[in-house]
Amino acid sequence: MARARSAKAALRTRYRPLSSGPATCTANPFVFICLAMRSAKSRRAKLPTCTVQPAGAAACAGVAAGGVTAAGLGLAWIGRLLLAGVPSPREVSIFTLLCAAAVAAALASGAAGTLRLVGRGPNLAWFAAGLGGGVVVATWLR
Amino acid sequence: MAAVTPRFGRALLRLFAVQASYNYERMLGLGVGVAEEPLLRGLPAEGAASPYRAAVARGAHFFNSHPYLAGLAVGAAARAEHDGAPAELIERLRAALCGPLGSIGDRLVWAGWLPLLSGLTLAAISLGAGWTAVAAFFLVYNIGHVALRWWALRQGWTHGVRVASALHRPLLQRGAALAGPAMACAVGAALPLSAQYLATPFGAWARGVLAGAAVIGFLSLRWLPGRLTGLRLALGLAAAALLVGWVWR
Numbered sequence: 001m002a003r004a005r006s007a008k009a010a011l012r013t014r015y016r017p018l019s020s021g022p023a024t025c026t027a028n029p030f031v032f033i034c035l036a037m038r039s040a041k042s043r044r045a046k047l048p049t050c051t052v053q054p055a056g057a058a059a060c061a062g063v064a065a066g067g068v069t070a071a072g073l074g075l076a077w078i079g080r081l082l083l084a085g086v087p088s089p090r091e092v093s094i095f096t097l098l099c100a101a102a103v104a105a106a107l108a109s110g111a112a113g114t115l116r117l118v119g120r121g122p123n124l125a126w127f128a129a130g131l132g133g134g135v136v137v138a139t140w141l142r
Numbered sequence: 143m144a145a146v147t148p149r150f151g152r153a154l155l156r157l158f159a160v161q162a163s164y165n166y167e168r169m170l171g172l173g174v175g176v177a178e179e180p181l182l183r184g185l186p187a188e189g190a191a192s193p194y195r196a197a198v199a200r201g202a203h204f205f206n207s208h209p210y211l212a213g214l215a216v217g218a219a220a221r222a223e224h225d226g227a228p229a230e231l232i233e234r235l236r237a238a239l240c241g242p243l244g245s246i247g248d249r250l251v252w253a254g255w256l257p258l259l260s261g262l263t264l265a266a267i268s269l270g271a272g273w274t275a276v277a278a279f280f281l282v283y284n285i286g287h288v289a290l291r292w293w294a295l296r297q298g299w300t301h302g303v304r305v306a307s308a309l310h311r312p313l314l315q316r317g318a319a320l321a322g323p324a325m326a327c328a329v330g331a332a333l334p335l336s337a338q339y340l341a342t343p344f345g346a347w348a349r350g351v352l353a354g355a356a357v358i359g360f361l362s363l364r365w366l367p368g369r370l371t372g373l374r375l376a377l378g379l380a381a382a383a384l385l386v387g388w389v390w391r
Contacts, residue, residue, distance in 0.1 A: 075384060078384050082384060082388060097387055101355060103340045104354075105376035105380075108362075110333065110336070113372070130329065133330075141269075
């Protein structure tokens, strides 16, 4: 793994280019974009990218993603076992419960994400105003 | 330079694919270089060290900004190349544009225009607009999107190295200032309307379960940011629902 560059100079950030680097050879052909990319990457093979992470972190992320996928597939399998065949009143209730869980998760994620987007600045008052207006309209429509 | 209109259109079309070659070494650089190339065709192209080749190579250096506003840098750099500006000045111009274009674009589009229209669409669907609201969302969003790309490229091509004046336009500043409150208001109104729309088909007991689970899920997501995601919450609630259904005899 390449050494950390933080001791030398400011690291490249999302909107800041590298302070120094090999210039692009203008004699290179740029007929196809893949050639240009190959040229650029071949000259920068030794430089670390901003996504360099310890080897364990990538493995942990992979295991976590695999765990979530396995959990989803396992739940689908259990749901299929519980809800197979002609639906009885109990199975209809289980299905209703599953739907309620899915809708609740969607609403909770939407509300949390919205608050994160709005933040704690001046937009929060506008969010509260909109929320109040939405509650009034929703109550009026019932 | 006189016959710039077809080249301008070609550059604008290429800007739609500016993220196609996104990579961690140059971010949007290669895409910006490809988009800039039609505007550089008026430069002398003979020889390996021709101004045209040098300009295209410079255009493909590191660059990152909001993709909708990348046209501003493309047009400005191309105009500066035609005006014979020094290579160092063009490099500095591109580097200086990264931060402002990224910041304004993020505020204007990702934290303004997109969630504003999403909130209005959700509210409209909840009020019974149906698929018409979805179609209107795609239409209105893309009118603003394409107009912003066109405006950015046009301003860059018009102003060249003095492109910073375009960023101080009252329309852009006012748009960025208004987008935040409008977005907050729209998504705030959309939340209760969407909740009511989604909860309507359920019976009384299921609505109680839904409300309780939504409140617990919301608080969990607020208390455990990063550790608990929406997907994990949904899987956890589905597992709890199946467990209750399995135990319930």
